[in-house]
Amino acid sequence: MSAITPTTSSLPPLRRSGSMRRAGGRAWIIAVWAVTLFFLVNLAGIIGAVVTSSLGTRWLRAWLPAGWTLRWYGSAWSDFQLTQVLTATFEVVGAVVLLAGLIGVPAAYAMARRDFPGKRIVLLMFLLPLLVPTITYGIPLTTVLYQVGLGGSLSGVIAANLVPTVPFVILVMIPFIEQIDPRLEAAARVFGAGTFRLFVHVLAPLLAPGIMAALLLVLVRTLGMFELSFLAAGPTSQTLVVALYYGVFAAGVRPEQSIDAMAVIYMVTSLIWLLIALRFVNPTQIVGRSRR
Amino acid sequence: MAVTEATGKRAKSWRENGLDGVTMLVAPALVLVVALFVYPFLYGLWLSFHPKAGGIFANYARFFGSAYQRSTIARTLGIALPATLVNLIAALPVAFRVRLMRRQRLITTLLVLPITLGTVLVAEGMLNFYGPQGWFVRTLSLAGLDAIGHLRLVHNYWGVFISLVITGFPFTFLLTLSYVTGIDPALEQAAATLGARGWERFRTIFLPLLAPGLAVTFCLSFVQAFAVFPSAVLLGQISGETRVISYAAYQAAFQKYDYSEASAIAMIMAAVQLALVVIVLAGRRLFYRGPAAGGKG
Structure with missing residues (x-):
C-alpha cells in the first residue's frame, strides 16, 4: 500500500478528499491490526492460562494462583x-x-x-x-x-x-x-x-x-x-x-x-x-x- | 495405439502407456487408500441400507423422522456457517495487510500454533481463559462491565463458536493468504496508475480474481467446521444446544453399537457437506476463471 498511496494522493484536484481518504485508510489499517492483535492476545491467553494453572497450587476467583508448585506434573x-x-x-x-x-x-x-x-x-x-x-x-x-x-x-x-x-x-x-x-x-x-x-x-x-x-x-x-x-x-x-x-x-x-x-x-x-x-x-x- | 493379439506386443503397448516398473511404485499407496478410504466409504454406504431392523431406508427414515436427530443438521449448520463466514470475512482484510509485510513468517508461525495444537488443547485452554472466573471475563470487568458471574462463554453455543474461530481462522487465513499473494502485483499497480483507489482496486481487480479461490477456501473451511466434534463435547452442551451431527454419529456407533445407523448418519453428514460445496462451487462459475498470476508463475 505504501508504494501506491503517494501516487494517488499527489493528484492535485483530489487533494482534500484525498487526505480524508487517507485518514479513513489509516483508520481501516488500524482496525485490521487491532482485530489481528485481539486474536493473538486471546490465543496467548488460552495457552497462558493452561501453563499458569498447571504451575499453581490453588487458583480460585483470582487473577493468579495462590502459590506455585511443580507437583501437578508428578501427579498427572x-x-x-x-x-x-x-x-x-x-x-x-x-x-x-x-x-x-x-x-x-x-x-x-x-x-x-x-x-x-x-x-x-x-x-x-x-x-x-x-x-x-x-x-x-x-x-x-x-x-x-x-x-x-x-x-x-x-x-x-x-x-x-x-x-x-x-x-x-x-x-x-x-x-x-x-x-x-x-x-x-x-x-x-x-x-x-x-x-x-x-x-x-x-x-x-x-x-x-x-x-x-x-x-x-x-x-x-x-x-x-x-x-x-x-x-x-x-x-x-x-x-x-x-x-x-x-x-x-x-x-x-x-x-x-x-x-x-x-x-x-x-x-x-x-x-x-x-x-x-x-x-x-x-x-x-x-x-x-x-x-x- | 493398435490392439494386438501377441502378449509380447501387449506388454510393449503397456509400456508405451507408461505402465512400467516405476509406475507400479504408486500401487502400495493406491491399495492403502482404496482399502482404508474408498472401501470403508462404500461399505458404510452399503451398511447404511442394511439396518438392524426394518426396510432398506429404515435408518434414514428414523433419522429424519425424529426431531431430536433431524435437528442436528440445522444445529450444526447454525454453528458452522456463521463461524466460517466470520473467519473468511476477517481473514480477507488481514491477508491483504500481511501480503505487504516483509516478515510474514512470524505471523504465519503464530497462527499455525492453534492448528498444530489442535481442538482438544484449545478447548482445555478456553475452559480456563473464557471460564466464569477466567482472565477474559476479568478483563471485561476491569473495563467496567459487570461480567464476572454473568457472562457465560463456555458450555454453550458461544464456546463452540469461539473455538471454531480460534482453530478455524488460522486455517482460513493461511489459505486466503496463499490466494492473495498468488495475484500478480502488477495488475494492482496498473489499476493504481490509472487512478483507482483502494476500495475500487479491491472491488474491480482483486475480488473477481479472488472469487474462485475464496469459494474453495469457504468450502474447505466450512467442511471442517461442519465436522466439529471435540469442542462441541468439551465446550458446548452436548445433550442440548450443541448436539452436532458428528456426535449423533459417534453416539450411534460407540454407545448404541449400531454401526449401520452410525454409517447412515455419517453418509447424511457427507451429503450435507457435499451439497453445500456443490452449491458454492456452482456459484463460482459466475466469476472469471483463468490466469491471474501473470509472469510470477
Missing part, C-alpha cells in the same frame, strides 16, 4: 498413566512416519515422473482423504477396522492415521521431485542403476530436505490427530491427545491442575517437533492443502 504422570500413553504415542507416530515415508515417497515419484491412464482419478483419490473431514470417514473406517479385528489395537490406530498422511506425503513430495533434473536419473540408468539403486544413491540424497520436511509435518499432524486416533483407539492404545480429551471430558474426577499439566506435556511434545519442522518448511505448508 501417575494419574493418567503417561508412561504407557507416551509409549503408545511414540509407537504410533514412529510407525506412521516410517510407513508414510516408505509408501508415499515412491508413489510421489511415480506420480511426478510417469503419465499413465487413470492418473487423474488416482490423484483425486489421493486428494479426497485430505479434503473430507476425518470424522466423516472415520466412522465408516473404524467400523471396517473393528470388523477385521484391528479396532482398539495399536495397529488399528496406525492404519487409521495412514489414511490422511500417505496422501499428504505424496502431495508434498510431487513438486520436490519435479524440480530434479530427469537427466540425472537418465545418467544413472545409463550406468546400469536399477530403480532401487537409483533411489538410494541419486534420489534419496537429492530429496533429503523434502523428505525431511514432509515427514516432520506428518509427525506434527499425527501427534495432533485427535478424531481418527480417538475413534480407532482402545484403552491400551490411547495417544496423548486422546488421553487429554478423556481427561478434559471427565473434568472433576481429577484436579484441574493435573489435567492442565498433562495439557502442557502434550503442548511441549508437539511444539518441539513443530519448531524443528519450521526450520525446514514454510508454516503455510502445515495447512497442507495443495492447490492446483
